[in-house]
Amino acid sequence: MNHQWTPVAQASEIADGEAIEVVVGEQILAIFRSDGQWFAMDGMCAHQGGPIAQGKVADGCVTCPWHGWQYDLATGIQTINRQPLMQTFPIREVDGTIEVELEK
């Protein structure tokens, strides 16, 4: 499987503590900026598909706006059952562009 760094957003679009949802091909991703770091995660909550990019971000976690499941931004681990329910992706900033490493 090939991996490729794919531009998904401009860093200036996302304030610290916020997130946006992006669609890349058929994949929905949530892109987070938290405490100066970038995180990329599945855009749809593992519970019932809630829009995770609209969740509240605090203490390195995001809380789904639908029923409150929480996930660690870095690992996708659900904070109650400790299972890695959400896929996360490598992410980087290059000259103001946010890139995510995705399978092609």
Ligand code: FES
């Ligand atoms: S859909 Fe996210 S907690 Fe239910």
